[in-house]
Amino acid sequence: MEFESLSDAGLVLGLSLNASPSMATPNYITTKQPCVTETMSSFEPSLTLGLSGDPNRKVVVGGDQGGLCRQDSTVISGGGSSFSNVSVKRDREVGSEESERVSNENISNSRVMSTSVDDVEDDDDGSINGRKKLRLTKPQSALLEEAFKLHTSLNPKQKQELARELKLRPRQVEVWFQNRRARTKLKQTEMDFEQLKKCCETLRDDNRRLHKELQELKALKSSQPFYMQLPAATLTMCPSCERIGDTKSSAVKNPFNIAAKPHYYNSFTNPSAAC
DNA sequence: AGGAGGAGTGCTCTTACGTCA
């Protein structure tokens, strides 16, 4: 099993990776994915990796094409609204956007899509589609990064404060933090994936080696001399130097007593009993 | 052409509040 990239494989590990967006997308009803990063810090070597033909993989219908099936899925939410909240959400966001705009004395333009003071000014000549790309200045980015280092999410007061300092709308600060969290998580997931890949390779190598040693031991056993017929508990063998030892009396009178340190050791198996 | 990143959209979850038995 080979993984080349995150897009190629999902991990069955509490790691739920989202495969490439270009994947064929039947309109599944969506389910919330488990958090990726929380489970990653303490994984065991014996974890299994697997391709994710996960039927629960979240497939989101694109904003423009979507809508049809999504309406149905809103029935689920326990404690949540039992009807479609699409229009409600829209009203809410527009409303909050409006209040934010009012609250921000630096912004006077009424265009919802406009994104910064500069944009507002630029927009006088009318931008196409009403969507203009904001480029944060270096100081703005630096300040946001600083804030992110302190808190990866903001409470409303911090958001307002930061927005005021940056001369941005609170919504923009909020979106920046959302994107920042998402992209940080993605990076972390990629790193975890690489780590797991290495771990998987290590385990595979160990497995191969142990298999080989097992075969050797079996072969040895089939050609064992007389003294090997003794009860197993009384005899041990150093697999590396292939000498037999009696665990009960070896220290005193065993002619096969081995003093050498085993060169047959790995962290996942017991050290040789004979050595 | 492809990546970075700002922004839109729809969803889940949580919480607060009102109503009713």
Next chain:
DNA sequence: CCTGACGTAAGAGCACTCCTC
């Protein structure tokens, strides 16, 4: 009046996506 169950609304966060630069 108190209490638990239930429905609803609002807010926050997330996944996915679009789109501009």
